[in-house]
Amino acid sequence: MKTPAQSSRRRFWFDPRFAIGLGLVVAAVGGVYLIVSGSDQTTAVFAARSALAVxxxxxxGDLVATQxxxxxxxxxxxxxxxxxxxxxxxxxxxxxxxxxxxxAVGRSSGxxxxxxxxxxxxxxxxxxxxGVTVDLWAARKTDQNTYGPPTVLVGQASVVLLLEPTGLSVGTGVRALELLVPKDNVAEVLESIANRDALAVVPVNEPLER
Known part of the structure; x- marks a missing residue:
């Protein structure tokens, strides 16, 4: 005949609430781990070694990789x-x-x-x-109200800044651009500006970040 002490040792107690609680704890720990590990990911990005001008x-060699x-x-x-x-x-x-x-940068043309x-x-x-690369077109002014056919004055110029109209130019629709052009073309551009030729730009490519 079994004694009461032997019967109590064979019984197994299980509470479903304990399993649910344990599962919630494991899920919470796993979620925190994923969040921390994801936020700790770094990317190598270039920083300027010294000040860089337009x-x-x-x-x-002018850059330093930084995580x-x-x-x-x-x-x-x-x-x-x-x-x-x-x-x-x-x-x-x-x-x-x-x-x-x-x-803040564009592809170098060499x-x-x-x-x-x-x-x-x-x-x-x-x-x-x-950062956008453009062709600068010019239609030469032949007299007060007449212009010749447009031609490419400078190819592959890089846009530095868009300058809003100021002073007497406000309201006239005139827009100024700062462009990077090869030094060999500077004289032609200045001559065209002095002659008051009709100037326009046509995009060649998209900015680097695109």
Whole structure:
């Protein structure tokens, strides 16, 4: 005959609430781990080794790879896998140590360039902005109200800035652009500006960040 003590030792007690609580604890710990591990991911992004001015050509030696947490904004900056073999050209001043924004650089054409401001006499395309490569077209002014056929004055110029009209130009629809052009073309551009030729730009490509 079994004693009461033997019967109690064979019984197994199970409470479903204990299993549910244990499952919730495991799920919470796993969720916290995923959040922490995801937020700890870093991306290599280039920073300027020293201050960079508009028109400077930038190669890998001018930059420092820095590990930073960017989340979903990594495409806004220049990363090692986005640096062209022939380097970049600066279209906006970048401070020393600053992460290099993709909008502040453009592809280098391998030619020495300089900055020139031109006033346009036609509407500006909506996709024109800093870093966009454009062709500068000019229709030569032959007399007070007559212009010759348009031709490409400068090909592959890089847009640095869009300048809003000021002073007497406000309300006239005139828009000025700061462009990086090869130094060999500067004389032609200045001559066209002095002659008051009709100038327009046509985009060649999209900005680097696109």
């Amino acid at each position: 028109g400077d050509r930038v190669e890998v 930073v947490r960017l989340g979903g904004t990594g495409d806004l900056y220049v990363t090692p896998d986005r640096l062209p073999d022939d380097g970049l050209v600066v279209t906006r001043t970048i401070a020393a140590g600053e992460l290099v924004p993709a909008s 030619t020495k360039t300089t900055s020139v401001v031109v006033e346009l006499t036609s509407a500006l395309p909506a996709n024109i902005g800093p």
